[in-house]
Amino acid sequence: MATRRSFIQRILLALTSVLTGSTLAAKNAANKIMTVKGFIDGGALGNTLIHEHILVDFIGAAQYNRNRWNQTDVIQKVLPYLKEVKEAGCSTLVDCTPNYLGRDVQLLQQLSTRADLNILTNTGYYGGSDIKFLPEHAFRETASALADRWTAEWEGGIDGTTVKPGFIKISVNPDRLSAISQKLVLASAKTHLKTGLTIASHTGPAVAALEEIEILKREGVAPDAFIWVHAQNENDWSQYQLAARSGSWVSLDGLRDTNVPQYIEMLTYMKKEHLLHRTLISHDAGWYEPGKPDGGNLRGFTTLFRKLIPALEEGGFSKLDIHQLIRQNPVEAFTIRVRKWTGG
Numbered sequence: 001m002a003t004r005r006s007f008i009q010r011i012l013l014a015l016t017s018v019l020t021g022s023t024l025a026a027k028n029a030a031n032k033i034m035t036v037k038g039f040i041d042g043g044a045l046g047n048t049l050i051h052e053h054i055l056v057d058f059i060g061a062a063q064y065n066r067n068r069w070n071q072t073d074v075i076q077k078v079l080p081y082l083k084e085v086k087e088a089g090c091s092t093l094v095d096c097t098p099n100y101l102g103r104d105v106q107l108l109q110q111l112s113t114r115a116d117l118n119i120l121t122n123t124g125y126y127g128g129s130d131i132k133f134l135p136e137h138a139f140r141e142t143a144s145a146l147a148d149r150w151t152a153e154w155e156g157g158i159d160g161t162t163v164k165p166g167f168i169k170i171s172v173n174p175d176r177l178s179a180i181s182q183k184l185v186l187a188s189a190k191t192h193l194k195t196g197l198t199i200a201s202h203t204g205p206a207v208a209a210l211e212e213i214e215i216l217k218r219e220g221v222a223p224d225a226f227i228w229v230h231a232q233n234e235n236d237w238s239q240y241q242l243a244a245r246s247g248s249w250v251s252l253d254g255l256r257d258t259n260v261p262q263y264i265e266m267l268t269y270m271k272k273e274h275l276l277h278r279t280l281i282s283h284d285a286g287w288y289e290p291g292k293p294d295g296g297n298l299r300g301f302t303t304l305f306r307k308l309i310p311a312l313e314e315g316g317f318s319k320l321d322i323h324q325l326i327r328q329n330p331v332e333a334f335t336i337r338v339r340k341w342t343g344g
């Protein structure tokens, strides 16, 4: 009798775990961040570069082939730059190269180990004005079908590996959104609601960003799940206020040695408007390019640590402000959780 009862209990337990499987998965992901080596707690993120690229291949989806680069060669070229930025104080690098543009998660995993850096990768597609980076099925399939493909990478891993995306990366055209751009935004919204992954969208001008935010809200996704990538390409800074006050992240991610004063100005504006808590900064640097001799000229990742931070400190930014920009905001932005829009 006792045996039979425990047998029934075991069956019931098994059934319960099947039924609540997805809820449990969501619980495990709550308040965590996904790197190419698995979950980490937000506290382990440290100083973070939220938009960089290890490798970018501009050949286009039609001729795309991972044999166009040799992982050993890429590691040899890129590793010194990663060690350099680690030395400068960086703990985490968010790799924004999407599928069909050179996303190679095994390469990222190896670099993460050898540089002792956390690296995040992504799911999603790069559309925008140049649609040559989209696979043929992106035109044919519905937003739901694309969301299913992206969600499958979250649930089952990328390219037959156990590596999972840490966020969704899409790209739209830099104007009123084209039909394909709208579809990608819609697909990202559906993927977010299933996975809790944050949406980073290569956007540029505010006209596109604000339309994206409207689509997300219509789909029930809160703007704080959205990163307006390349916001520095919008010259009307009052638009940053509009987006940030809606909850969206404003990503000023084109920092380089030559534009530090302009970044100080933009960040001073955001501080004055009390919007530093919605602001992200990075370089959009790196870029090993297959097809170029020795991968071309890589740009290093250290301007933020070696030039911008000292200049901000001199310009009256407190340690707390800087902590917010390079630690606290990245944790908040990339923590995995579904952010539902419940407003009007």
Ligand SMILES: [Zn+2]
Pocket: 051, 052, 053, 096, 284
């Ligand atoms: Zn980029």
